[in-house]
Amino acid sequence: MPTSPTEPVVSSIIPASEDHLKKLAAQQKSRRKWLLVQPKSGTSMMVDSGTVSMPLNLIMVATLVGELFDVTFIDERLGEPMPEDFSGYDVIAITSRTLNATKAYKIGDAALKQGKIVILGGVHPTMLHDEASEHCTSVVYGEIESIWDELASDVLLGTMKRVYRASALRPMHEMMRPDFSYALNSKNAKKYSALIPILATKGCPVGCNFCTTPTIYGKNYRYREMERVLEEMRYHQDRLGKQKVSFSFMDDNISFRPQYFTTLLEEMAKLGVRWNANISMNFLDKPEIAELAGRSGCDLLSIGFESLNPETLKTLHKGSNRIGNYEKVVGNLHRNKIAIQGYFMFGFDNDTEESFQLTYDFIMKNQIEFPVFSLVTPFPGTPYFDEMKPRIRHFDWDKYDTYHYMFEPKRMSGEKLLENFVKLQKEVYKGSSIMKRMKGKPFNWVWFVNYAMNRFTRKLTTDYYY
Numbered sequence: 147m148p149t150s151p152t153e154p155v156v157s158s159i160i161p162a163s164e165d166h167l168k169k170l171a172a173q174q175k176s177r178r179k180w181l182l183v184q185p186k187s188g189t190s191m192m193v194d195s196g197t198v199s200m201p202l203n204l205i206m207v208a209t210l211v212g213e214l215f216d217v218t219f220i221d222e223r224l225g226e227p228m229p230e231d232f233s234g235y236d237v238i239a240i241t242s243r244t245l246n247a248t249k250a251y252k253i254g255d256a257a258l259k260q261g262k263i264v265i266l267g268g269v270h271p272t273m274l275h276d277e278a279s280e281h282c283t284s285v286v287y288g289e290i291e292s293i294w295d296e297l298a299s300d301v302l303l304g305t306m307k308r309v310y311r312a313s314a315l316r317p318m319h320e321m322m323r324p325d326f327s328y329a330l331n332s333k334n335a336k337k338y339s340a341l342i343p344i345l346a347t348k349g350c351p352v353g354c355n356f357c358t359t360p361t362i363y364g365k366n367y368r369y370r371e372m373e374r375v376l377e378e379m380r381y382h383q384d385r386l387g388k389q390k391v392s393f394s395f396m397d398d399n400i401s402f403r404p405q406y407f408t409t410l411l412e413e414m415a416k417l418g419v420r421w422n423a424n425i426s427m428n429f430l431d432k433p434e435i436a437e438l439a440g441r442s443g444c445d446l447l448s449i450g451f452e453s454l455n456p457e458t459l460k461t462l463h464k465g466s467n468r469i470g471n472y473e474k475v476v477g478n479l480h481r482n483k484i485a486i487q488g489y490f491m492f493g494f495d496n497d498t499e500e501s502f503q504l505t506y507d508f509i510m511k512n513q514i515e516f517p518v519f520s521l522v523t524p525f526p527g528t529p530y531f532d533e534m535k536p537r538i539r540h541f542d543w544d545k546y547d548t549y550h551y552m553f554e555p556k557r558m559s560g561e562k563l564l565e566n567f568v569k570l571q572k573e574v575y576k577g578s579s580i581m582k583r584m585k586g587k588p589f590n591w592v593w594f595v596n597y598a599m600n601r602f603t604r605k606l607t608t609d610y611y612y
Contacts, residue, residue: 167295170302171214178301179216181235182208182328183253186222187246188544198223200329202343202396203268204241206321207290208328211239214298217328224334228253232260237301241268242278244525244546254281263306265297269358270543273527275309287311288362289348291321315363318348318370323378341394341422342382346375346410350399352426355461356522356530359398367402376413383417392445395423404429411442422446422487428468430475440482446516446592447479448487454504458496476512485515485592491548492567493522495556502566509574513583515592517574520548521567521611551611564608575603 171177184201201221208217218235220226232238238257242250247270254264258281267286271278275285284306286293292312300306326342329335347370349363382391400423401407407429414421420443427449429435439447453459456469479486490505509517523546524531524538531538537553554560573579580596587593 163295167214167298167302170299174302177216178214178236179218179234180211180237180239181218181220181229181232182211183228183238183240183250184221184223185240185242185246185249185253187243187547188248189245189547189549197337197339199341199394200326200338200343201241202324202345205324205326205329205343207239207241207267209322209325210291210294212325212328214302219328219332221329221332221334222249224332224337226332226334230256232257232262235262237263237265239265239267240282242266242270243268244270244273244543247271247278247543251278251281258282263301269362270526272362273358273525279308285309289315292316315366315368318368319374321345321370321374323374323381339394341392343396344375344378344393345396346370346372347397347400347402347406350402352399352402355533356524356528358525358528361527363398367399369403369406372406372410372413375410376417379414379417379419383419389418390420392420393422395421397423399424399426401425401429401435408435408438411438411444415442417443419443420445422448424448424450427451427471427475430478431471433478433481436478436482436484439479440484444482444484445590446485446487448489449475450489451508452489452491453494453497453501454508455494455496455501458494461494461496472508473512476514480513483588485587487516487518488514489518489520491520491522492570493552493555493563497555497563498557499562499566502570506570506573510579510582513585513587515584515587516595519567519571519574521551521563523548523550523552549611561608564611567611568606568608571599571603571606575599 182204184204204219204221208219211217215237220228222228238253240250240253250266250270254266257264263284264282265284265286266278266282267290271285272287275287278285284297285308286297287309288311290297292315293310297310329338347368349365349367350357350359351365351367353360353365379391379393382393383389415438422445425447430447430449451472454469459469476486488509492501508514524534525546534553539551539553551560551564555563574583575596577600580600584593584596
């Protein structure tokens with residue numbers, strides 16, 4: 147039968163030492179077996195289809211768990227089937243975002259019925275831990291590293307708590323190097339992107355009201371020792387037998403500490419790697435930063451332009467975005483041969499039909515290589531969700547993928563919102579627009595992304611977004 151959870155939420159117990167945990171594990175009759183699961187989402191959009199990124203967070207969990215327990219790793223996005231019989235495992239641990247929460251809960255319910263310890267973690271269980279608790283033995287609130295000693299000890303002793311939440315976050319210098327073999331040993335590992343996910347920092351003190359990061363990490367900003375990041379890059383160069391390895395930083399805001407960031411780039415320039423990252427816009431209006439990024443091997447930066455409407459940006463509390471700097475930022479990056487993945491959101495109360503035209507004009511004029519369009523989605527646990535909750539049309543988590551219509555903005559009907567949203571995507575990704583945006587750009591994977599989006603957007607109708 148499942149272990150009965152007790153109630154404490156904030157972990158204040160003195161954690162077990164690493165040596166103590168190893169002794170405790172050695173006293174067990176047999177090594178406990180964990181099944182770690184990356185669920186596939188139920189969305190109808192192109193979220194978990196085709197090539198997918200390696201799930202760094204779950205790989206980090208596997209690396210931690212593997213020190214004391216046997217680990218089986220399943221990534222459903224690769225087409226790996228979930229077992230119906232969990233008798234071969236002691237613990238079923240599932241990571242979840244909002245858009246795959248329904249699937250995560252289904253797996254958790256099935257495992258509970260078979261008497262297993264079920265642990266749910268990730269963004270959605272952190273945001274809605276009361277809801278998640280109905281489908282598991284225990285919820286991990288935030289990152290597992292900061293509560294690992296207590297959780298591991300409780301698994302070994304059979305004394306599970308309902309929620310594990312750290313009173314303080316561990317410094318990142320204690321972070322182990324992720325063991326990618328857990329993911330790469332899958333028979334379908336070829337479906338993973340060639341980009342190697344890597345982490346240098348955690349957290350973002352900015353606090354945009356639609357963002358989940360402050361809930362998970364507070365307004366802390368932590369970073370790894372630089373040599374550990376560089377050592378990890380060298381490890382992958384050795385593993386793959388080549389210098390020009392491509393990395394994708396998973397950091398929420400890698401440039402928040404400018405000195406750390408620029409020093410890291412200077413060191414990366416010596417390695418000969420390629421990289422991309424999400425980055426705050428206010429750091430990029432300095433030409434020398436874009437030059438350094440290009441010299442260090444950056445080939446793409448993901449930037450949340452969000453909106454061309456200054457009133458909308460104010461409501462988001464996104465002070466780093468100044469529309470007057472948009473073209474300057476783009477120019478700095480393009481002069482250094484850095485492509486831009488630009489994010490644009492629609493459906494805010496200040497949006498009108500003109501918002502779509504302004505966005506189209508900006509994208510075409512500035513040759514944004516990879517525009518990404520989304521509908522405003524208030525995610526549970528954020529201030530924006532609490533503000534918009536009375537107006538949200540539904541709470542079907544499968545549709546919380548930023549591609550479904552959540553509420554009607556004040557200055558246009560929902561029907562007009564979706565008509566313009568579909569039209570914008572078709573116009574930006576039609577053949578002639580792609581040729582205009584990509585003119586003079588090197589022939590690389592960004593061209594193939596545009597081709598895939600051309601095929602996808604040609605089939606779009608407003609029905610996709612309801």
